[in-house]
Amino acid sequence: MDLTPTEEQRLLRESAGRFVRAQYNADARRKRAEAGEGFSAGAWREFADLGWLALPLPEAHGGLGGGAVEVGMLMEAFGEGLVDSPYVSTVILGAGAIAAAGSPAQQADLLPKIAEGALRVAFAHSERQARYNLADVATHAVKDADGWVLDGAKTAVLDADEADLLIVSARIHGNRADAKGIGLFIVPRDAEGVTLTTDLRLGGGKVSQVRLAGVRLGAGALLGGLEDALPVIEAVSDHATAALCAEAVGMMQTLVETTAAYIKTREQFGKPLSVNQALRHRMADMAVAVEEARSLALRAALFADAEPAARARAVSGAKAKIGRGARFVAEQAVQLHGGMGVTEELEIGAFLKRVVFFDAMFGGVDHHLKRHAALSAAGRAA
Template sequence: MDLNLSDEQKLLRESVERFVAGSYDADHRRKMANDPLGYSPAVWKQFAELGWLALPIPEEFDGLGGGAVEIGILMEAFGRGLVSEPYVATVVLGAALIDRCGSAAQKQAILPKVADGSLKLAFAHSERAARFDLAKVAATANKTAQGWRLAGSKIAVLDGHAADEIIVSALIHDHHGPSGRIGLFLVRATAPGLSISDYQRLGGGRACNIELSGAELPEDALLGDGHDALPAIEWAVDRAMAALGAEAVGIMQTLLDTTLEYTKIRKQFGRPLSANQVIRHRLADMAMQVDESRSMALRAALKVESPPLDRARAASGAKAKIGKCARFVGEQSIQLHGGMGVTEELEVGAYFKRLVAFDTLFGGSAHHYARHAQLGRTSVPA
């Protein structure tokens, strides 16, 4: 298998790295950290103009028809700049679920607006009692004469405060199929009965919790024909984990580069820190962990459209391995910077915080080691 990037992919990487290097400096990141919106609408508009919002959307809906590898190229560069725009929520999760589950009319109404930047999405699925189990949903959707009535609560909705439409998962109760199947519903952010409480995420960006108190929705709020959406949810989350893994690789590479440069200029007893053999070994270990993580993220991206079992094992393997490597690289970076590692001037702490947040999104390393092992047992014939 040829794992080298194509000419188009190389151009994409060069363009996004150049954009991030020129637009995301320390001052911009501090400004976004204190901004109640958490991201820049002007930068989001530039994302649309550059075609990044349209990248994975099918061509018939004004997209570019890209795949998970192209998303990974973007996300790795985003990690280098600690980008806080709602790309994962809108494009990687939201648009993917619309494309996978929506009707032709719903796709035509939504996907072109995502591509041009005029519509932002969020995906509300996690619940307090679920403990990262995607099949556990307590929110309900009851059929009414006018449409649907949703009730329940969701937590840790990525960038839900900025979304125009929120895709909410709920158990369907009607007379047209088995009770208890999971459906996906489009809910306007301004819909009566929906309340949003947002908060700042560790490492930048924002998330929110939502409460649904008998929210009344029209008939066409249900995505698609109402079949069980759990397989599509699992696919979208595995896809998001591959993208977030690539972002973590970009963060880890930045920490490695920053630490390497610091040990060259920081002197102790008249010699640079990098002249110490023990320090060199630690830097070599960091570099190895970054390379291993990059390989795992690429493998997860390449397996996104594979059969469900192969895709899930690749995604969980990447999430578990990258989470472990990310913590090692982050901790080593802070320790090798000494007291400077926790000051705001160097931003090492900000990058480390984003890695800590990555490790908990969609389940930590321990959860995904267990999931990977369980899937491995499933794949072995009895």
């Protein structure tokens, strides 16, 4: 298999790298943090102008038809600059669900708006009791003469506070005692009965707890009219996990480069730290962890559109390995910086926080090791 990037992929990676270095360098990030500025509408318009919002969307609806490999290249650049944006929530999760399950009319209405930056979407699926079990959905939708009524609660919904629409999963009932499959519903964020409680998330950005109390929706709110959307939920969750793995690789790369520069300039007993052989060995281990993570992130992207078991196995393998590797690199970076590693003056601590958040999103190391083992055992049994 030839893994050499195409000319288009190379140009994408270079343009994303230039943008991040210019707009999200250490000084720029520090100024944003001091001013308390989050991700801006202006930056989102820049993403749209650069074609990044359209990147993985279907060409028939204003997209560029890119795949998970191209998304991974973009996300790796985001990770290098610790870019805080609703890209995963809107483009990978929200638009991904619409592209996979939406009716032609829903796709034609929503996807072009997402591609041009006029619409943001949040994917509200996780629930407190589920513990990463995507099939565990207690939120319920009851059909009546006027459409649907939703009741329930969602937790840790990425970027819901600035979304225009929520894509909400709910167990479909003919009546409250007749449970059927899981559907995905298009819910305006400001719909009556929708309540958001928003908190800052570790490493930047926001997450919301979403409560739905008697939320009334029209008959056309069910995405694609699909009453068994669990395969779609699993697919977009795996795509988002693969994208976050690529972002983690970018964070690991910056941590290694920053730490290498620090130990070359920081002197102890009249000599730079880099002359210490033990520290050089630790830096070598960190560099190896980055390359291992990069290979697994690419593998997850290459399998993103494979059959479900192969896709899930590749993504879980990558998430587990990169989760451990990213923790190792971040913790070593903090330790090699000494006390400076946990001060606000340096950003090492901020990268560590984002790594911790990455590890928790869509399941931690233990969850994905168990998932990978179960899928592998099922494959051998078959």
